[in-house]
Amino acid sequence: MNPGNQNGKTEGQGVAGHGSFFQQTDLSRDEAVQATDWVRKHVDRRTVDLGDRMDDIREHMYELEKEGEIIIHRITDEHEPMMVKTLFGWDKKVPTKQLWHHKSCGQCGNIPGYPTSLMWFMNEFGFVPGKDYLDETDQTSCTAWNYHGSGIGNVESLAAVFLRNFHQAYVSGKQHGFELGHFFPLVHCGTSFGNYKEIRKYLIESAELREKVTKILGKLGRLVDGKLVIPEEIIHYSEWVHVMRNRIASELQKIDVSNIRTTTHVACHYYKMVHEDAVYDPDVLGGNRTAIITSIAQALGAQTIDYSTWYDCCGFGFRHIISEREFTRSFTMDRKIRVAREEANADVMLANDTGCVTTMDKNQWIGKAHDQNFSIPIVADVQFAALACGADPFKIVQLQWHASPCEDLVEKMGISWSEAKKNFQEYLKEVESGNIEYLYNPELAYGGQA
Amino acid sequence: MQQIYDDIRGDFRYDSELNGCLNCGICTATCPSAQFYDYSPREIVQLLWTENVEQIYDAMQEKIWACAQCMTCAARCPFKNSPGGLVAIMREVAIKHEMQSAKDVLRPFGRVMLKLITTGNQLSPDMIQPDHFPDWGPNIQKVEGDLSVLRKAIPVKTLQTVETAWEVSLKTSVEMYTIWEMTGVLKSLELMDENLFDVIEDFIDEKREEYEEWLEEQEDDD
Numbered sequence: 019m020n021p022g023n024q025n026g027k028t029e030g031q032g033v034a035g036h037g038s039f040f041q042q043t044d045l046s047r048d049e050a051v052q053a054t055d056w057v058r059k060h061v062d063r064r065t066v067d068l069g070d071r072m073d074d075i076r077e078h079m080y081e082l083e084k085e086g087e088i089i090i091h092r093i094t095d096e097h098e099p100m101m102v103k104t105l106f107g108w109d110k111k112v113p114t115k116q117l118w119h120h121k122s123c124g125q126c127g128n129i130p131g132y133p134t135s136l137m138w139f140m141n142e143f144g145f146v147p148g149k150d151y152l153d154e155t156d157q158t159s160c161t162a163w164n165y166h167g168s169g170i171g172n173v174e175s176l177a178a179v180f181l182r183n184f185h186q187a188y189v190s191g192k193q194h195g196f197e198l199g200h201f202f203p204l205v206h207c208g209t210s211f212g213n214y215k216e217i218r219k220y221l222i223e224s225a226e227l228r229e230k231v232t233k234i235l236g237k238l239g240r241l242v243d244g245k246l247v248i249p250e251e252i253i254h255y256s257e258w259v260h261v262m263r264n265r266i267a268s269e270l271q272k273i274d275v276s277n278i279r280t281t282t283h284v285a286c287h288y289y290k291m292v293h294e295d296a297v298y299d300p301d302v303l304g305g306n307r308t309a310i311i312t313s314i315a316q317a318l319g320a321q322t323i324d325y326s327t328w329y330d331c332c333g334f335g336f337r338h339i340i341s342e343r344e345f346t347r348s349f350t351m352d353r354k355i356r357v358a359r360e361e362a363n364a365d366v367m368l369a370n371d372t373g374c375v376t377t378m379d380k381n382q383w384i385g386k387a388h389d390q391n392f393s394i395p396i397v398a399d400v401q402f403a404a405l406a407c408g409a410d411p412f413k414i415v416q417l418q419w420h421a422s423p424c425e426d427l428v429e430k431m432g433i434s435w436s437e438a439k440k441n442f443q444e445y446l447k448e449v450e451s452g453n454i455e456y457l458y459n460p461e462l463a464y465g466g467q468a
Numbered sequence: 469m470q471q472i473y474d475d476i477r478g479d480f481r482y483d484s485e486l487n488g489c490l491n492c493g494i495c496t497a498t499c500p501s502a503q504f505y506d507y508s509p510r511e512i513v514q515l516l517w518t519e520n521v522e523q524i525y526d527a528m529q530e531k532i533w534a535c536a537q538c539m540t541c542a543a544r545c546p547f548k549n550s551p552g553g554l555v556a557i558m559r560e561v562a563i564k565h566e567m568q569s570a571k572d573v574l575r576p577f578g579r580v581m582l583k584l585i586t587t588g589n590q591l592s593p594d595m596i597q598p599d600h601f602p603d604w605g606p607n608i609q610k611v612e613g614d615l616s617v618l619r620k621a622i623p624v625k626t627l628q629t630v631e632t633a634w635e636v637s638l639k640t641s642v643e644m645y646t647i648w649e650m651t652g653v654l655k656s657l658e659l660m661d662e663n664l665f666d667v668i669e670d671f672i673d674e675k676r677e678e679y680e681e682w683l684e685e686q687e688d689d690d
Contacts, residue, residue: 121626123589127633128596130622137624153626155637158588158644164581166537168574169559170660173481175651182643212539224480234650238643290543331500335536341576343603345504345536353500372591383605416622418611421604439611442621446613449621457623 074108074294078222079248087228089242091188091199091249100261105308106294111251112261113202117151118187122207123159124372129379131397131416132372133206135404136255137457138414139262142270142407147458152190152201157183162213163373167336173220177227178234180217181247185240188247198242204253208285208371211254215292218248254288256310256370257297259400263317272408273431275320280402281364282311282322283354283378285371286331311368311399318406323362327353333381334373347381351390354378359392366395366427368402379422395427396420405431412442413455472528473521475561476554485553489513495541495551507534509541509551516554524558532558533573566659578664585657586671588644589633593619638679645672 045053082088093099097113104110117140125132133153140151147153161179165171184203191200205211220227228246235241259266289296289308299309302316307328315322333349335342355378358364369375379396401415411417411433417424418439425435448454476482495509496502502509512532515524535555542550562570574581584590593615598608611618619628626634648654658665 121634123584123633124591125633126627127589127591127593130624130627133627134622134624153624155626155635156640158636158640159584159590159633161584161588161590163590164584166556168577168581169556169563169570170574170581170656171653172560172651172656175647175653178647178651179644182647220481226480234647237650238646240643286538286540286543290539293543329498329540331536331538331540333500333536335501335538337533337573337577338536340580341573345501347603348504349500353503380601380604380608383607384603412611413621413623418609418618420610421608424610442611446611446617446621450617454620455623456625459625 075219075222076250079250082222087245089188089245089247091184091202091247093202093250094199096200097202102257102261102297102309103299104294105289105296105298108294110257110295110297112253112257113204114258114261115145115150116191116201117204117258118190118201119151119153120157120183120187120203120205120207120210121153121159122210122372123163124376125206129372129375129398129416129419131401131404131414131419132255134414134416134457135398135400135409136206136258138404138409139259139266139270139400139407141457143262143265148194149196151204152194153458154186154190156186156190160207160210160213162209163336165213166209167340173217173227174230174234176213177217177221177231180214181221181231181235182238182240184214184249185235185242185247187249188242202253203249204255204258206255208254208287209373211252212287212291215252215295218252219292221246221248252295254310254370256288256399259403260297260299260310260313263314263403266314266403266407267317267319270407271318273406273433275318275406275431278320278427278430279323279363279365280315280320281325281358281362281367282315282328283332283367283369283374284308284311285369285374288370311370314399314403315368318403320402320406323364325357325361325364327357330354332369332374332377334377336373339373339377343381346377347384350377350381351385351388351392355382355385355394356390356392359394364394365430366397366402368399369396370399379420382422393423395424396422397424397427405433410442411435411438413445414457418442469521469525472561472565473519473524475564476516476524476557479557479560481553481557485550485557486513486516487547487549489517489549490547492546494544494546495549498540498544500538500540501534501536505531505534507531509535509555512551512554512558513549528558528562528567529569532562533569563656563660571660574660578661581657582664582668585648585654585668586675587632588636588641592630592632594630638675638682641675642679645676 079090083090093111093113098115099111099113102110102112145151158179187201187203188199192198296308297310298305302309302313312322330353332354333346335346339346358367375396382393404415409415411428428435493510499509501507515527532555535552537552539552541552583592616630619630622628629635
């Protein structure tokens, strides 16, 4: 029986999409507000209750430090930090100098233009390699890709890897003639960023986990005064780009990008995992979305265009991109590439994570087999910024590793793709003869051969 | 079957990942996997919430492997549940109990695990070649050339590698193997794929010997 017919109130009045079962509640406006109040308070971040709902894990870290259980790797004035607001309105310090590059396995293996563009910017700002930033061979990947893909691994192993790598970041200053804690870790990968924050939370909450990993770190010789070293903040490279955006635009920008239509895809593990810590800014998309990526596009003067599936993940799936590729490519083509192309008519999609760029960059070609003739260049925020600041598309931005059609974007920015490619091919001959240009020539293997 | 459920419930993350469920379905509405598989994060929460042991076991045979671990569900849940986090626990338990589903699903992932566990890097330049990913098209690199030369043209020395994403020092690798051993990760791998485990064990032994030799050389130099 159609309940709409039962009381005779709603017949013929159903709103499209609700079907014939739609029934008016006849609530007054105040009653309707009251009825949905709980949902709005808990789902709408702008009215989120900051009172008792969420502990700030950093407060518990300071307590543990006072009790002599851990050492906090602090961000000091020497790191020249800038303050930003997080989703919950908390302050977060973002160091701008003396950074320890925590590389990403996917970026370095697959999209090396991320780390090179980032280091290029640091050099352009006059940072001294080895003093103002450090890139070394003494670090592992975070191993979270494997864990999320396979389930092989556990919180204890992820925690031990986190503490091992961040201990190295802490002591690396001393090893290079500075103080302990001189270099602060800058995490390149979105998944590492989310994973490390999650693991830090577990470590602070669980004395049992701390006890277990202390044994492991002790065996590795990676305790300081018998204590675990935990960083005060976990910082993603896009946050560095975010706080440096105005300096990038005012001091380094060489190319007018006001004719470029950009869309944004932010990594899920940046702002959905441990979401209270993600950076929001009321001046960027009204503070309704995380500020990173969009903020650098805005600062450079590019057009920033929204699209309806902004919130969707890329379809990477950790395991899926390797062994369930039909899912990955269907999702990325249907939910991201097609939408960004049809709704936003974007010249480029800017992202900030290995998995996302790989997924959306590499899976466009096969779409043609299903008459999905959509394509769009996929690059990282920092690569786009480097292009706008005059970096070489091949030598620095390393666009030769991308499968998506970056040529059109580069040309639209007024850079000659063919000329840059010709120069690069000439340069490859120099490389073969051993004449290689370096942004940075670090000590390759501290404490063991490479 | 009961033991499997007890192991899931016994994980120290369980209580923070599962608080209750309004059945609002926002997790499933925003779930990428729900659009392509017979998978619903709401179903995972409901199964665990209602303690239906048999159905939980059934879900672990296939459904939990559909989750893309994007954590959109966790970010959206008004009750602060994390269906994706619960799936992570269930996957670990499936491996602990040597469930066939885990073995089947993870077999194609073995090559990546081999790379990760032996080198510390998950993805390396030599893996991203047209032969391995024909569906990525003929144009996955825009410049022709020998891979090692193209890598040498990256202006950062740590990245001029082919078999790893960046150059990793021996000491670092050996420390990582110690972590794998002490935390039971290698044991999990042995349960899942004995052949893969044997290959990895040989590799680790070799690297450790190499490191010992290097240390001895250092002492001799001193």
